[in-house]
Structures are given as C-alpha cells and as structure tokens.
Amino acid sequence: MVDAELRVMKPGEGSVAFDDLVRRHMAEAYAFCFRLTGRAAEAEDLSQEGFVAAYRALPSFRGESSFRSWLFQILVNRWRDRRRGRRREEARLEAARSEAERRGRPAEGGALEAAELGALVKERVADLPDRQREVLVLHVYHELSHGEIAVVLACTYDDVKVNLSLARKKLREDLREYV
Template identity: 40%
Template sequence: MTEQLQQAVERFQSGDRSAFNEIVRAHQREIYNLAYRVTGNAEEAKDLTQDAFLRAYRALPGFRGDSSLRTWLYRIAINLGSDWRRRLFKAPLQLDEAADPPAPERDAGLALAVQRAVAALPYKQRTVFVMHHYQGFKHEEIAQITKRSVGSVKANYFQASAK
C-alpha cells in the first residue's frame, strides 16, 4: 500500500470520513473490472462494486493491516461475487458488450469469443483466471484473497487456461 493510501486509512480510522474517497479513487477501477469479469454484466458489476465499497466503508475502522488494503478489498469483492453467483445458482451469464470498449473490426470476433469463453468457466476457475490474467495477481496473492491453497489456485488457473 502506498504511503498516501496508508495515511488515508489512518485518517479514516481517526474520524476523517472524507479520506475514504482517496481509497475509492485508487481502487474503484480494478474492483469494477473484477466485478465485471465475475458477473459478465455492466450493471451487476456496478452494483457489486458499490456494495464492496459500502462494506469496506463499514468495516474499515476495524482494518488491522494484516493483509494489504488491495487484498482486503479484493476479498470483499470476491465474497460479494460468490454471494451473487449463489443467488443465480448457475444461471447462464448475459454478456454486456457495451461495457468493454469495442475492439477493432478484425479482432472483434476473437475478443467476443474470449469473453464468452471466460464467462462460461465455472465460478472458481473464472475468478482465478480473471485475477491472474487480467488483474495481474500472483498465484500466492490469489490464494490469500480466496482463502484457498496455492495448489488449488494453480490447478484452477491451469484448468481455465486449457478450456
């Protein structure tokens, strides 16, 4: 966590609620991207992102820094994504192509095929694949966030990549 974000957390915990805006600005895009990749729908991703920051706002006074702020926020978003997925109980994902900027004409078919393939992955594989491939997390970080073993994370990533 950058020193500026660390200071924002400390100010928030000391009563300066406006400091939370800095935290949101620093992490909103990546939390939204994760939510979009998990849900496959722009509106659902916006709702999940908003819910994640609302939970973070309520829980931040008790944040001890045992993990990085980024890891903590991702854990909240992953938990909300799991809750969302359970509510749908394996309902097929509806892709919202308007949420991603359009690819050039020659690559549009490939981009859509990749998006559909990722959306069709089982939830655990999709989550690991998105976090590693799109968000740049290491397997160890994903294991910490998802509370799974590194071996399980690697297996899920390998299985997702093979599909």
C-alpha cells in the first residue's frame, strides 16, 4: 500500500517532484473521474482540481499511506461537493435529457455493436446511486479491495460489501441480455 514515491516525503529524507506524481497518477485519476462523471471534459476538470487540492493539502498528508488511495479520497470528496452544489433543477433537466436519449436509442433487444454496448454499460453504471457507483468503479476498474474502498470512501467494510452487491444486482438486471 505504500507508494514508493512517497517514502521520500518523510522528514529528513528529501523531496519529490509533484510533476512526477501527476504524470504517474493522471491516467488513473482521469479514468476514475470519467467513470464517476461520465463526461470527458468534466473528468479532466475534476481530476486536475484533485491534483491541485492534493498539492495544497500535502502538508497535512503524513506520507506513510498510499498516495493513490489518498488521491481517490480527494477526488470522491470533490465529486460529492460538485454533486451537492449542482442545483436540483439542473439535475432534473439532466435526468430528463438522458431519458430522452435512451428513448431515442435503437431497441436494446437487438445485437449491439461493441461501441454501442460500451456506451450502454457506461450509461447503466452512471445511473447507479452515487455510493454504489463509487464502490463499483473503485472495485472493478481500479481493483481496490473492499478494505481499501472503505478507507477511500470513509465507510465501513460492510457498507462496501452491501453497495457492491446492490450495484451488481442492478447491473445484472439492466444488462441481463448481455451477461
């Protein structure tokens, strides 16, 4: 769990280039944000905001735990702040828009091209309740254990287990024709 690059952050052991941390973690941070937000532009914005926040908060980071987990924590918190900050009206409009898009799509019973199936999966993941989506994304796409997810999301091990199970149940139902 200890990031090699952060060992050098301990007192008396020198320093590390932040640039290097960005380079090492940007792809994963971006992918994580993309799966949370479902939008490329917002993923880039959110992940960059996360790096800036991580830089600002570095003095309060003791450096012994994983930078990766810590960055996930920051990104989830920023993402939740944004969700909270977004006006209800906007959220309603967005829901209506995605519903309209769904209706406009070809019937789901037919054989879908890989790209279409990918888009459908992405959409179904995006439809999950926030906590379920966060747990699922961290587990499936970033391969964090239940315990690690509990740390990132500041919840209990059982919360992780239950939410992951609920997410899978919902996705199995939504995607039953393809599973």
